[in-house]
Amino acid sequence: MDSPAPIYLDCDTGIDDALAIGYLLKTPAVEVVGIGTVSGNTSAGQAAENTLRLLGVAGRSDIRVAVGEHDWLAQPYGGGAAHVHGDNGIGGTELPSVQQHPIDESAVDLLLRLSHEHSGTLRIVATGPLTNLARALERDPSLPERIAEVVAMGGAALAPGNITPVAEANIFHDPEAAQVVVSADWDVILVPLDITMQHVFDEGHQGALLDSGDPLARALGDMLGHYFDYYQGVFGRRSSALHDPLAAAIAAGVVRLTRAPAVPVEVDTTGGPGRGQTIVDMRMQRAGHVDHPEVRTRVALDVDPEDFASHLLGVLLGTPA
């Protein structure tokens, strides 16, 4: 049996980030070797506290958590998305406090160090703004040589945005960082709203989590209530998109990409109405699935299993299909 693939998670925990953490912790194919935080759904500091408490609930306080960039490359942190993720970032759920603190190292330093410790095999999963990744690339342009793959939840190819008509929140918050990341010479899988909005938890999934004997599953089920309140206005029913856990599952290699063309991606870094849009060249897709030559950024559009929500629930309950 292969040894688990090492994963560095960069997140802004966040309700769906919490689901992604839960998924990664319960997936034997991967080992989370470090977590860095960034401001997005909540501040980098609060995201680290949320992450440490989640790890405590999961009995995995051995995993190192580093606070990353508080402000974005070209704009200060905007205060988070309390209407989506609650005042504390995790839907107001009060997790037991823990004695652990973030490590005495920035997320950028942690990522660079892990890239040497796991050179050639380290996978990056990014579920927040890409500020830490961009700073790490600035600091050490040789980073891509040591990274197996970057999987980033963010952007929209042909789907509408979720924070402007065309921009998704992670990319919108730091478009300059996103442009640095998609321009670097490494394999990037972008997991955009086109696919993440197709995979949802509803009250049935939530109920199963709340009924679980597993404390982490119960905590995740509790958080979902706040997330459903927000998505009620988006989908017209109590449910929630599974943005970050889908990116985590793709990075873990458990969920397989069935359509993910290699296509040019450019991020709109203007101050215009398109700021933060991932401009994805989908024109050639009109004639079928077409990979552009020389392009190392793939856009995830379809996955197997098609019912990712059931797969995610099974993993979180400890009963994977």
Added chain:
Amino acid sequence: MDSPAPIYLDCDTGIDDALAIGYLLKTPAVEVVGIGTVSGNTSAGQAAENTLRLLGVAGRSDIRVAVGEHDWLAQPYGGGAAHVHGDNGIGGTELPSVQQHPIDESAVDLLLRLSHEHSGTLRIVATGPLTNLARALERDPSLPERIAEVVAMGGAALAPGNITPVAEANIFHDPEAAQVVVSADWDVILVPLDITMQHVFDEGHQGALLDSGDPLARALGDMLGHYFDYYQGVFGRRSSALHDPLAAAIAAGVVRLTRAPAVPVEVDTTGGPGRGQTIVDMRMQRAGHVDHPEVRTRVALDVDPEDFASHLLGVLLGTPA
């Protein structure tokens, strides 16, 4: 029986503009009371010559044609799209020359005059860049009060662009003009690539046109060969999108909109990678067909009849269903 609705056509003739002209001339529900040209597929001057010759073939040299703006608001005319529409704009087809000349009046003057002559009933169909319309609005801000409706082929809501990853050619060539037009206080129906790329002529339609006893139908069939050459690379088969005739048919009221939400539209006028994109706020459509209050711009997404190509062919052959 109602008297025919008066239509001012603003075009850059162009192969699909020629189809639109053919459709309007053969549709009893409308009367084309004037045609203005603009640079786009070809120059405004060449477009006028093409239009006059088409009218000659159709035996409708009574219709006035005015040359409009050669350059766009913020950029000079770029030389046209010979690879799409041929060197002369109509696929290299040589139509018989005519004695008629463009009238001694600009397209902007013609439009403003017609708006008074047909105040309250005039419909505008725009199948090229929106430069003339923007100039007319600048010249006379009261123009919208006298216009029943503007139907403009252009833009992309969620579909890819056709000249950049996100921009459609008509809007891309003069984004500043498009922004003026969608910001004015009148009813605009935008007919974007989302729908126009769904309706195509193939070699069967072309063959029927070429076999027709009608000289205009034969001329249109002849032009399509060049258009098919271009679209071979887009669709992977010899066929062509029916952009402009679809807009004409919607303006004529013969083709009915079955899905056309009233949604905010903003044109990207930056110098960034999104320049020329119609930024359409489709977020609320996730919960179903939703009209935004106070919005007077509709985006055409579905029509009846669903088989518009057959309808168009029937009209051009003089055998409408």
